[in-house]
Amino acid sequence: MCLAVPGKILEIKETGELTRSGKVSFGGIVKEINLAYTPEANIGDYVIVHVGFAISTLNEDEAKQTLKYLREITEIEMELRGENEIF
Amino acid sequence: MAGAKTLDNLFKVDPPAAAKKVREMMYNIFFVEDHALHFYFLGGPDFVVGPTAPKGERNILGVLGKVGLEIGKEVIGLRKQMRDLMVSVMGKAIHPVFGLPGGISKPIKKDEQQKFIDAANHAVEFGEFTLKIFNDIVLKNEQYVETILSDAYTHKTYYMGLVDENNQLNFYDGKLRIVNPDGEEFAKFTGSEYVEHLSEHVEPWSYIKFLFLKNVGWNGFEDGKDSGVYAVAPLARLNVSDGMPTPKAHAAYEQYFETLGGKPVHQTLATHWARVIEMVYAAERFLELATDEETFSPDVRTIPTETPEKGVGVIEAPRGTLFHHYETDENGIITAANLLVATQNNAARIAMSVDKSARALIKDGKIDDGILNLVEMAFRAYDPCHGCATHSLPGQMPLAVRIYDSAHKLLRELKQN
Structure with missing residues (x-):
């Protein structure tokens, strides 16, 4: 199942068409991701990553919307557990 | 796609033929590109480069070293073509937004048909080419074949997958068929009946819920007929199918079982080969649906009129069978949801x-x-x-x-x- 959590590109290494890679942050967890499939992606863009490959770019509104949904899910979960602080 | 099918079931509505065809065509387009990614980028390093090749070469660059840089560009080009088609019809390639209870949000216009036919022909050619690479590089290498066949990678379990009315593979719709470790049919049922056939086992050392066959029972992590352990995905889908519904994939299916000693195939590593055969099937099915005039009909929605209560939808995801199960109140607000993922x-x-x-x-x-x-x-x-x-x-x-x-x-x- 692809959860499609958006990640923000922090750095890009232009090492060639097929090896283009970058550092992508998923809410603070930074992973090295292959960007060959998303030649249009730039620093600051949001991407969806599957098995280490960025497979799609997202516009900022779309990414923020998804992150908002994820946050809401966490909030509901906390409520159900009777906790009120997320972090 | 599983969600859209679950909504059909929840609202007790049957989408028009064109809507089903568009959904299935888009789904096969997705399979072509997803299986290509797995074969070349993920599995390829093990087989195209070699299982014990130096660590530095066991990656996509090593694969390209063997098959040529042009092929890598071709994989990326094909993938882009497939994803562009998905975005044009489904709104988004990931989490598409075109599925509605009773159909899809918009038809594909007739004047776009040729674009789909051209892309489908490209996908079929690419599938055949990938099969050739598998034959030339993997099957002609005795050491790789020995690894595939070795006991270290073999488990005699049950298998499950979706089949059509002829017991042949379908990713989008059909009945679930289970075969036992001897390849005999053990059960056949609709997605809605899953609770009668599947159950979940938990272990303290994992977050995952291990699915097993309820009517065999959980008897530990064991092979054999007395253990409810089963498998899904390409290896399983070919094992539960009586042939492939498209000609090129069927020829490859026959060669596969002949080479590996008949059905069922229990060697886990044969999954890579089965995946390439499925990629050929997905491309051929894409072409069938792209050349079908009805796929481009404007009649793509049946408006639901029933009060929702409970719905189950099932599809074959690239990684195996995926179930969605929703329950709602009379206003359609979800009160319970259960997902069994591949x-x-x-x-x-x-x-x-x-x-x-x-x-x-x-x-x-x-x-x-x-x-x-x-x-x-x-x-x-x-x-x-x-x-x-x-x-x-x-x-x-x-x-x-x-x-x-x-x-x-x-x-x-x-x-x-």
Whole structure:
């Protein structure tokens, strides 16, 4: 199942068409991701990553919307557990 | 797609033929590009480059070194073409927004048909080419074939997958068929009946819920007819199918079973071959639907009129059977939801595969990077969701091996990174 959590590109290494890679942050967890499939992606863009490959770019509104949904899910979960602080 | 099918079932509505055809066509387009990604980028390093090749070469660059840089560009080009078609019809390639209860949000215009036919022909050519690469590089290499057939990667379990009315493979719709370890039909049922056939087992050492066959029972992580462990995904789908519904894929299916000694195939690593055959099928099915005039009919929606209550939808995802189950109040507000995702079906067999390959391959305390990769290959074949970042550049699966003596004292620990 692809959860499609958006990640923000922090750095890009232009090492060639097929090896283009970058550092992508998923809410603070930074992973090295292959960007060959998303030649249009730039620093600051949001991407969806599957098995280490960025497979799609997202516009900022779309990414923020998804992150908002994820946050809401966490909030509901906390409520159900009777906790009120997320972090 | 599973969600859209669940909504049809929830609202008791049957979409028009054109809507079903568009959904199935888009779904097969997705399969072509997803299977291509797995074969070339994830599985390819193990077989095209070689299971014990130096670590530095076991990645997509190593694959390209063998098959040529142009092929890499071709994979990326094909993928882009497929994804562009998905975005044009479904709104988004990931989490598409075109599925509605009773159909889809918009038809595909007739004047776009040629674009789909051209893309489908390209996909069929690419599928055949990939099959040729598999034949030339993998099957003609005795050492690789020996690895595929070795006992270290073999488990005799049950298999499950969707089949059409002729008991042949379909990714989008049909009935679920289960065969036993001898290849005989054990059960056949609709998605809505899943609770009568499947159940979940939990272990304290994992977050995953291990699915098993309820009517056999959970008897531990064991092979055989008395164990409810079963598998899904390409290996299983070919095992439960009486042939493939398209000609080129069927020819490849016949060669596959003939080479591997008949049905069912229990060798986990044959999954890579089965995946390439499925890619050919997906491309051919895409072409069938693209050349079907009805796919481009404007009649793509049946408006629901019934009060929703409970719905179940099932599809074959690239990694195996996926179930969605929603329950709602009379206003359609969801009160309960249950998802059984592909890797859950395979989870018990994955754990067994890692255990068996580690026992078979690690001898006299000798462990090196090549052996770790051979163990990792056992679960990579399944394309598990938790295999994220496997073979990515330059990340590796955070696999750790701990060696204990007979008194369970830790002797040594090795990690991939």
